[in-house]
Amino acid sequence: MNLAEAIIQKNIEKHPIKSAIGFKKKEAGWKELSWKKFSEIVFRTANSLKNAGIQENDKVAIYSENSSEWVIFDLAAISIGAISVPIYSTNNAEQAEYIIQDSGAKIILVGEQAQYDICLELLQKEDNHLDTIIVSKKAVWIKKEFNSFYLEDFIAKSSPKLEFCPKENNDIATLIYTSGTTGTPKGVMLTHGNFVKAFDAHFEFFKFKNFEEELSLAFLPLSHVFERSWSLLCLYGGARVYFLEDPKNIAKALEEVKPTMMCAVPRFFQKVYAGVLEKAEEGSSLKKKIFDWALKTGWQTAELKRNEKPIPFGLKIKESISESLVFSKIKDRMGGRLWFLPCGGASLSPEVTKFFESVGIHITVGYGLTETTATLTLFPLTHFEHGTSGKPLPGVEIRIGENDEIQAKGNGIMSGYYNKPEETQKVFTEDGWFKTGDAGKIDDKGNLIITDRLKDLMKTSNGKYIAPQQIENLLTNNNFIQQIVLIAEGRQFVSALIVPNFEFLHDFVKKNNIQLTTWEETLKNDKIMDFYKEKIKELQSQLSDYEKVKKFTLMPAEFEISTGEITPTLKVKRNVVLKKYADLIEKMY
Structure with missing residues (x-):
């Protein structure tokens, strides 16, 4: 079945006047479109694309920040059998031109002047x-x-009625270009069946109750497979989705929209976690004792719920007090209603998932790639194991291959890379398993544990292997460290480039009467260097000696998407950073 038809048709038949999507324009409040109105705009757009000469299997690109128009254009293209090609709104001219030219896109939707x-x-x-x-x-x-x-003029005279273009499971629905931490971006071919079967597998896995009453806030880029798959899954299940244009406004949007669900990347949870702990530390000794008691109570309750065991009456009373005194305040900062938060893109340390579970917010840690239509494995609602990436979705098989590489088969696996048969061949085994490029293992309960990106594993000159992601994760759980890149390959010890969290560091500078000129000059201050040395020593106390960061350089500015140092999904392009800051790195050795 056509992916767009699977999402739209049943919902306009089942509840035409129920809200489908929400959006906000400038300073106006949030507005909603019913399924009937939403579908009519999608159909008008689809008919306008046909009138403009777009035929089945033609490519239609979207180069825009998140918006209602984004998802309307996406579903309109897919409705008529065209192939949708998302481009990150942050991509520069060279990157955008490559995708447009490589895909052969004929029409493009843009959002901003640039x-x-x-x-x-x-x-x-x-x-x-x-x-x-x-x-x-x-x-x-x-x-x-x-x-x-203008889109408004483009669709003005088109019919609000449409016959969906019939599609088979193996027909291509979209080309998603990998954000490319290494090498040239490749167009991942995902089919109508990839999406629909993945959606069905999620609903079978979770057995949600009253999913149609849920509200998701889309703040990660829709151009990425994670947010796009999740938002389309929510619409497929009849839930509402609100689209946030500027992710920097997430704190305000959470309080305004009050979502019940939202997918996010590890950095989001790390910042909330570190912020709450920092505030608790700054409070009075009484407040600190209450916080610690509440967290202990929440953890006891969470563990019983995780294992589906009854909660004793006395613990229920304690939980109610903890909720009133502590947890409700944390939840209110996130809108007050969030309970289900899929998390992907990188590993998330068990300290963070345990904290949120104690507070009463379930982070569903998952693992997947663009090439697998996002999810391969994820936490179930109960009987999950902290520190893992959960269990395979129905219809997904996982095995550990050569060099501990995670390999997968299943409904979500891509058809291949567009116009790149040789690249496609490289990522499949002879017996048809997709090679993820990640290292991992499977525990005795069937949970997948990610070790690291195979390409990122480093070997010191002493022959010791370093898995950088785990160590970087550990250190960025702290509020004073915004970004970090470990260096160890061929070196006698581990060093790091560290980007401070300048917001928190600014407060430290003021409290310690340090003169703030430029960050480049200020970071050379002995008090700041000593503070970070102590902080890092404390954070990595549980690591083996060979894994510990021995030397580091504080960076005066964040790694940016615009400079090519990080991808639009905030993953560091390690090769770019190592090359760009080679001189700084050499000084540490």
């Missing part, structure tokens, strides 16, 4: 497939003589 200007320049080049630019915002200045249209 994105329009990039596409306009490309449109005027001779050997290019791009024919039309659609702009979602009237605030963007366009040149109409160059086949540029």
Whole structure:
């Protein structure tokens, strides 16, 4: 079945006047569209694409921040059998042009002036497939003589009725270009069946109750497989999805929208966790005692719930007091209603998942890739194991291959890389298993444990193997460390480039009467260096000696997407950073 049909048809038949999506425009409040209204706009857009010459299997690109228009354009393209090609809104001209040219996209939706200007320049080049630019915002200045249209005008005269283009499970629905921590981005071909079967597997796995009453807030980029798959799954199940344009406004949006569900990356949870602990430390001794008591009570309750055991009456009373005095305040900062939070993109330490579970918020840690339609394994609602990546979804098989590589088979595995048969062949074994490139193991209860990216494993000159992600995770659980890159390959000891959390460091500077000039100068202060030496010593006390960071350099600015140092999903491009800061690294040795 056509993916868009699977999402839209049953919902407009079942509850046409129920809200489907929510969005916010500038300073106006949040607005909603019912399934009937939402589907009509999708159909108008789909018919307009057909009128513009888009045929089955043509490529339609989206180069925009999250918005209602994003998901409308996506489903419209898929409805008529076209292939949707998302591009990160943060991609520069060179990156965007590569994806547009490689995919052969004919029409593109853009959100901001910068994105329009990039596409306009490309449109005027001779050997290019791009024919039309659609702009979602009237605030963007366009040149109409160059086949540029505002979305509102583009769809104005089209019919709100549509017959979905019939599709088989193996037909391509989308090309998602890998964000590329190494090498050239590759277009991952995901099918209609990949998505629909993955959605069904999730519902079978969790057996949600009253899923139609849930509300999800989409703040991660829809261009990434994680947010897109999750948001489409929510719509497929009849839940509402609100789209946040600027992720920097997440704190305010949580309080306004009050979502019940939301997918997020580990850094989000690390920041909340570190922030709460920091505030507890700053409180009076009485408040600290109450906090510690509440956390202990919450953990006892959480463990009984995890193992589906009854909670004694006395513990229920304690839990109620803990909720009133401590946990409700933490939850209110996150909207007050969140209970289910899928987490992916990198590993998350068990200290963080245990903390949230104690508070009464379930983080569903999962593991997957763009090439596997996001999820391969994840925490169930009960009987999960902290420190693992959970169990395989129904229809997914996992095995550990050569060099401890995780390999997978199942409904979500991609068809291959677009126009790259040799690259496709490299990532499949002769017997058809997909090679993830990650190292791991399976415990005696069937849970997957991720060790590290095989490409990231480092070997010191002493022959010791270092798994950087685990150590980087441990250190970024602290509020004073925003980003970190470990260096160990071929070296006699582990060193690190550390980006401080400047917000917290600013408070430290003020309290210690340190003169703040530029961060470059201020970070050289002995008090700051000694503070970080002590902090790092404390954080890595449980590590083996050969794993510990012996020397580090404090960086005066964050690694940025615009400079190519991190991907749009905030993963560090290790090769880029190591090359760019080679001189700084050498000084540590």
